[in-house]
Amino acid sequence: MYLRNALCAVSALSLFAAGAATAENIVIATVNNGDMIRMQGLTDDFTAKTGHTVEWVTLEENVLRQRVTTDITTKGGQFDIMTIGMYETPIWGKNGWLVPLNDLSADYDVADILPAMAGGLSYEGTLYAAPFYGESSMVMYRTDLMEKAGLSMPEAPTWDFIRQAAAAMTDRANDINGICLRGKAGWGEGGAFITAMSNSFGARWFDMDWKPTFDSEAWLNTLTFFKGMMDESGPAGYATNGFNENLSLFQQGKCGMWIDATVAASFVTNPNDSTVADSVGFALAPDNGLGKRSNWLWAWALAIPAGTQKEAAAKQFVEWATSKGYIELVASKEGWANVPPGARTSLYENPDYQAVPFAKMTLDSILSANPNSPTVDEVPYVGVQFAAIPEFAGIATDVSQEFSAAYAGQQTVEEALAKAQAIATDAMEAAGY
Amino acid sequence: MARAVTQRRKTFNTALAWAVGLVIFFPILWTILTSFKTEGDAIAYPPKFLFFDWTLENYSIVQDRSDYMRYLWNSVIIAGGSTLLGIIVAVPAAWSMAFVPSKRTKDILMWMLSTKMLPAVGVLYPIYLMFIKLGLLDTRTGLVIVLMLINLPIIVWMLYTYFKEIPGEILEAARMDGATLREEILYILTPMAIPGIASTVLLNVILAWNEAFWTLNLTAAKAGPLTAFIASYSSPEGLFYAKLSAASTMAIAPILILGWFSQKQLVRGLTFGAVK
Numbered sequence: 137m138y139l140r141n142a143l144c145a146v147s148a149l150s151l152f153a154a155g156a157a158t159a160e161n162i163v164i165a166t167v168n169n170g171d172m173i174r175m176q177g178l179t180d181d182f183t184a185k186t187g188h189t190v191e192w193v194t195l196e197e198n199v200l201r202q203r204v205t206t207d208i209t210t211k212g213g214q215f216d217i218m219t220i221g222m223y224e225t226p227i228w229g230k231n232g233w234l235v236p237l238n239d240l241s242a243d244y245d246v247a248d249i250l251p252a253m254a255g256g257l258s259y260e261g262t263l264y265a266a267p268f269y270g271e272s273s274m275v276m277y278r279t280d281l282m283e284k285a286g287l288s289m290p291e292a293p294t295w296d297f298i299r300q301a302a303a304a305m306t307d308r309a310n311d312i313n314g315i316c317l318r319g320k321a322g323w324g325e326g327g328a329f330i331t332a333m334s335n336s337f338g339a340r341w342f343d344m345d346w347k348p349t350f351d352s353e354a355w356l357n358t359l360t361f362f363k364g365m366m367d368e369s370g371p372a373g374y375a376t377n378g379f380n381e382n383l384s385l386f387q388q389g390k391c392g393m394w395i396d397a398t399v400a401a402s403f404v405t406n407p408n409d410s411t412v413a414d415s416v417g418f419a420l421a422p423d424n425g426l427g428k429r430s431n432w433l434w435a436w437a438l439a440i441p442a443g444t445q446k447e448a449a450a451k452q453f454v455e456w457a458t459s460k461g462y463i464e465l466v467a468s469k470e471g472w473a474n475v476p477p478g479a480r481t482s483l484y485e486n487p488d489y490q491a492v493p494f495a496k497m498t499l500d501s502i503l504s505a506n507p508n509s510p511t512v513d514e515v516p517y518v519g520v521q522f523a524a525i526p527e528f529a530g531i532a533t534d535v536s537q538e539f540s541a542a543y544a545g546q547q548t549v550e551e552a553l554a555k556a557q558a559i560a561t562d563a564m565e566a567a568g569y
Numbered sequence: 570m571a572r573a574v575t576q577r578r579k580t581f582n583t584a585l586a587w588a589v590g591l592v593i594f595f596p597i598l599w600t601i602l603t604s605f606k607t608e609g610d611a612i613a614y615p616p617k618f619l620f621f622d623w624t625l626e627n628y629s630i631v632q633d634r635s636d637y638m639r640y641l642w643n644s645v646i647i648a649g650g651s652t653l654l655g656i657i658v659a660v661p662a663a664w665s666m667a668f669v670p671s672k673r674t675k676d677i678l679m680w681m682l683s684t685k686m687l688p689a690v691g692v693l694y695p696i697y698l699m700f701i702k703l704g705l706l707d708t709r710t711g712l713v714i715v716l717m718l719i720n721l722p723i724i725v726w727m728l729y730t731y732f733k734e735i736p737g738e739i740l741e742a743a744r745m746d747g748a749t750l751r752e753e754i755l756y757i758l759t760p761m762a763i764p765g766i767a768s769t770v771l772l773n774v775i776l777a778w779n780e781a782f783w784t785l786n787l788t789a790a791k792a793g794p795l796t797a798f799i800a801s802y803s804s805p806e807g808l809f810y811a812k813l814s815a816a817s818t819m820a821i822a823p824i825l826i827l828g829w830f831s832q833k834q835l836v837r838g839l840t841f842g843a844v845k
Contacts, residue, residue, distance in 0.1 A: 163790045168804040173634065191790035196803035199785055206786060210697050212706055214789040325805070379806050384612040397806065409609055409808070 159187040160449040162216040165204050167197045167436060171269050171399075171476045172219065174466060175457055181465060182456045188449045197324070208233050208441050216450045220265060220439050222256040222507065226524045228439070229259035235440040235447055237263045237454065244455050248480050253435050256507045256518075265437035266458040269399070270478030272501035273332060273431045275419040276386065276404055277393040278412060281305045281312065285392075292420045295336065295361065295430075298393065302369035305392030314369030316391035317362070319543045320378035323529050326543075327536035328432060328521040329395075334358040336423045336430040340511040341523050341560075346569040348560035350535075350553045359549045363542065375543035387411060395421055397434070398501055401494035402473055418497040420504065426512045432521035433505035435479070478502055531563045597821065603814035604628070611811040627815035635798055637819055644794035644823075646709050647784070648777035651716035652770055655724045658717070660766075663728035664754055668737055678729065681722040689719075689782045700787060707789040715787065716777045723776070724769055731765025732758070764837045771828070771835050778824050795820040 166172045172194070179190045193215070195203060204218045208228065220228070228234050240246055246254075246263065253267040275293065282289055285304035290297065302314030318329040331341065339354035349355065366374050369392075371385060379396060383403060386394045387410040394400070407413040421431035438457060440450045456462060460482055466475045472488050477498055483489050484499045510520040517523035522532065535556040542552035602618070603611050610621040631637070666674045696715065697706070705711030735758065743757045759766065781796040788797055799820050802813040828835070 165789070168801055168809065169807045176634070193789050193793070193797075194801035195785070195797075196800055197805050199800055199803075203786060206693060206697055210694065210701060212697065212701055214706055380804075380808060383808060384614075387609075388612070388614060390614075399806070403807070 158448070159189070160446045161189045161191060162446050162449050162453060163191045163193065163214065164217040164219070164438075164453070165193045165195065165200060165207075165215045166219040167200050168194050169399075169436075170474075172436070174470065174474065175268070175462075175476075178462075178465060178469070182453060185456065186449070186452050188452065190453065211443055213441075213443060213445070215441060216444045216446045217453060218439050218441060219268070219436055221437065222433065222435050223519065223522050223524060223529070225257045225265045225437060225439065226259045226518060227526055229262065229264035233442055234264040235442055235444070235451075237266055237440075237451070240266075240451070240455055244459060245482075248460070248482050250479060250481055250502060252433055252502055252505060252507070253479055256433060257435060257437050265435075265439035266454050267435040267437045267479040268458055269476035270433070270435040270502060271398045272433055272478070272498065272505050273329075273396055273421050274398050274401075274497055274501045275393055275395050275421060276401060277301075277417050277419065278305070278389075278391070278415055279417040280412075280415040281392045282417070289417060289419050292429075293422045295422045295424050298395075298422045299361070299365045299369075302365060302393060306369040311390055312392060313371040313385070313390060314392045315365065316371055316377065316382040316385050316394045317366060317374065318378050318382065318396065319366065319370075319375040319540055320381075321533070321537040321540040322378070323522065323532035323536060325378040325536070326540055327532045330358065330362060330536070330539060331532070332421070332432040332521040333362060333430040335428045335511050335520065336421075336426065337361070338424070338426050338428075338512040340513055340515045341528075342515060342517060342564075344514060344516050346516060346564055348557055348564060350557040350560065355553055355556075356549065359539065359542065359553065363549060366543065375540045395430070398494065398498040399477065401498065405473075405493060416493075418494050420497070420501060428510070428512050429504050431501050431505050433502065433507055434521070527563055527567045531560050534559045534563075597825075600814045600821075601818050603811055604818045606811050606814075608808050608811045611814070612808060627811045628819070630812055631802070631815045631819065635801065635816075637798065640793060640795045640798040640820075641823065643709060643792055644778055644796075644820075647712045647716060647792075647794050648774050650709070650713035651720065651777045652724075652773040654713060654717045655721050655773060656766065656770060659721060659724040659728050659769075660754065660759070662725050663732050664758060666725075666729050667732035667735075668740060678726065681725060685719075685722055693786060696783075697787070706787060707792045709792045711787060712784060712792060712794075715783050716780055719780070719783070720773050720776055724773055727769040727772070728762070728765065731762050731769070734765075735761050764834065767831075767834045768837070771831055774827070775824060 176192050176194070183189055200219065201224075204215065204220065205224075206212070207214045208218070225234070229236075249267060250270065253270045254263060257263060257265045257267060275289070275298070277289055282301065282305065285301065287301050287304060289301070298315065304314070306312065306314035318326045320326045334340070334355060337354050337358040339352060339358050340349055343349055371377065371390065377385075379400070382391065382394055382396060383400060385391050386404055389412045394404075401416075401418065404410050404416050405413050421429050423429040438454045440447060440454065444450055458479065460480060463475045463480065463483055467488070473492050475483065475489070477483070477495075484495060489495050505520050507518050507520050515523075517525060522528055538547075538552040538555045538559070541547050542549050604627055605623045605625070606617070606621050607624060607626070610617050613621075666678065700706045700711055703711075705714070739761070740753055740757060743753050748757065779796070781800070784794050784796045785800055788794070799813070799816050802809050802816040
C-alpha cells in the first residue's frame with residue numbers, strides 16, 4: 137500500500153515536473169455556453185497538474201466560426217486550440233489544417249468516445265477533434281398539459297401524433313402554444329431543424345450526383361407539414377424564433393412541446409430558471425415511419441490547428457478537458473446533472489448519471505442519429521442536419537431565409553422551395569459540382 | 570397673445586424633444602435595467618419594467634469571469650490612439666484642401682469617402698495576411714493603425730468642412746506678418762477651429778470605441794477591447810441576456826460619461842458654421 141502511494145506520488149510529481157519544465161501559455165478560442173464557461177472556471181486544475189497556463193478567447197458562436205476560420209485558413213497562429221463543431225472538423229481535417237489526434241495517451245481511452253461522436257469528428261478514420269460535449273435533439277414536453285389533453289406521449293412518437301397533441305394542448309386564451317419549434321433563418325438555427333425534420337420525411341439536400349432536390353415531393357411535404365402545424369399550434373412570430381426564444385417560452389410555461397437540442401433538458405428542468413421544471417417529460421424526436429427520425433447530431437469539440445508551436449501542451453489540455461477525470465471533477469463540484477453530456481460511453485454506464493432524468497433519452501437520441509447515413513435515400517454527403525461540404529453553410533443560410541419568409545407568410549411554400557432549388561443549383565454549379 | 574403662442578410652442582417643442590430623446594435612449598435604458606435582473610426576470614413576459622428583484626449578481630459574475638480593466642484599457646488606447654493619429658494626419662490634409670485647393674480636390678474628397686462604401690469583410694483577408702507578415706495581429710498598435718485608416722475619410726471631411734468656414738484672409742494676414750506654414754496651422758488655424766476639431770475628435774473616439782468588425786477579427790487574447798468583452802457574453806444557445814446587459818452597460822458607461830460631459834462642445838462643433 138505504502139509502495140503504491142509512493143509510486144503514485146512520484147508519478148504525479150514527475151508529470152508536474154515534466155509539464156513545469158516546459159510550461160507554456162496556450163490560447164484557446166471557444167464559444168459562450170454554460171459548459172464552456174464552467175470549464176474556464178476549472179482551468180486551475182489543469183494548470184496545477186501540468187504547469188501550463190491558459191488564456192481564453194470567448195466569442196459568440198457565429199463570430200467564433202468566422203474568427204477561427206480566418207485564422208486557420210491564413211495560418212495566423214493566434215490560437216493553440218479551437219472549439220469547432222462536427223461541420224468544420226471533417227472539412228478542416230481533409231484540408232490538413234488540424235493536428236490528427238491519433239496519439240492520445242492510453243489513459244485517455246479513445247475507445248470510450250461515443251461512436252457517433254468519434255465518427256462525426258473524424259476524416260477517413262482519423263480523429264481530428266475531441267468531443268467536449270455532444271448533443272442530439274428530442275421532444276421535451278409538459279407532462280401536466282399532456283395529461284390534461286387526455287394523451288400519453290409514446291417514447292418514440294410520430295409526426296402525426298405530435299401534430300395531434302400540439303392541437304390538443306394549445307390554449308390560446310391562456311397563451312399556451314401546443315408546440316414551439318425553430319423557424320429563424322440561419323443554417324444552425326431554423327435550417328438545422330428543418331433539415332433534420334426533412335430526413336424523417338424522406339427528403340435530402342442533394343442526390344448522388346450532388347443535384348439539389350428541393351423540387352421533390354418529400355421537401356414539399358416537410359415544409360407544408362411544418363408550416364401547417366406551426367400555424368395551428370405554434371407561437372405568434374415563430375418564423376423568427378430560435379433556440380433562445382423557444383427556451384424562454386418553454387421555461388415560462390408557454391409551450392406544450394419543444395423539439396430541440398438535448399442540452400436544453402438541463403435548462404428546462406432547472407428550478408432556478410424554469411417555472412415548469414417539475415413537469416417536463418422527454419421522448420425521441422418524431423418520425424414518419426420511413427426509418428429515419430428527425431433528430432440531429434452535433435458536438436462541440438476541441439481541435440489543434442496545424443502549425444501551432446505548442447502542440448504538446450495543447451494536446452495535454454485536450455486530453456484533460458475531454459477526459460473521464462474532467463467529468464468527475466465537474467460532478468464533484470456542480471453535480472452530475474451539470475457534467476458535459478453526450479461524449480463518452482462510460483458516462484451513461486455510471487449509476488450516478490443514470491439517475492439524471494434526461495440521461496437515457498439523450499443517449500438514445502444520440503445513438504439513433506447516423507451522420508454517415510442520415511437520410512432515407514442514399515446521399516453523397518456526411519452529416520445529419522448539414523452536409524459536410526464547405527459550400528453548405530452559405531447555401532443553407534440563404535435557403536433557410538426563403539423558408540423563414542414562407543413561415544412568415546411572405547411567400548408560399550412552393551415559391552420558397554422553387555427559390556431554394558435555384559439558389560442551391562446556382563451555388564453548386566459555381567462550386568464545380 | 571403672441572407671447573402665449575410662442576410659449577405654448579416652446580413647451581410643445583420641449584415635450585417633443587424629450588419624447589424623441591426618450592425613444593432614442595430607451596434601448597440603453599432597457600439594457601441598464603436588464604443588467605439588474607435575474608436571467609428569469611430578463612426574459613419574463615410581459616416584461617418587467619421596474620418592479621423586479623434588483624440584483625448586482627450579473628456584475629459580480631462578469632467581473633469574476635472577465636478582466637474588465639484590461640479590455641477597458643485596450644479600448645482607451647485603441648480609440649484614443651487612432652483618433653490622435655488620425656487628427657495629426659488629417660489636419661494638414663484638410664488644410665491643403667480647404668485653403669490651397671486644386672482642380673482635383675473635390676474628386677479626391679469623393680474618392681476618400683468612397684472607400685467607406687467598401688464592405689469591410691472584402692478586405693479582411695488581405696489585411697489579415699499583412700498583419701501576419703508585420704507581426705501586428707492581436708496588438709494594439711495594429712488596431713490603432715487600422716481604425717485610424719478606416720476613420721480617416723470622416724476626419725478629413727469634417728475638418729475640411731470646418732476649415733472652409735474660416736476666412737482665408739485671416740491666414741493671409743498671418744502670412745504677411747511672417748508666420749511660417751507650421752505657425753499658421755498651429756497658432757492661427759487650429760485655435761480658430763477648436764470647436765470643430767473637438768467635435769471631430771469626440772465623434773471619432775465614439776466610432777473607434779464602437780468598432781466591432783476589425784476589433785473582433787484582428788485580436789485574440791491580448792489586444793481585445795470592450796467590443797470583444799461584449800461578444801464573449803452573447804450566445805445563441807443559452808440564456809445570457811442579463812449578463813450580456815451587464816457587460817454592455819460596463820462597456821458603454823465610459824463613453825456615455827464622456828459624451829455627457831462634452832455634449833456642449835459636441836453640439837457647438839456639430840452646428841459650427843451652420844448659421845452664417
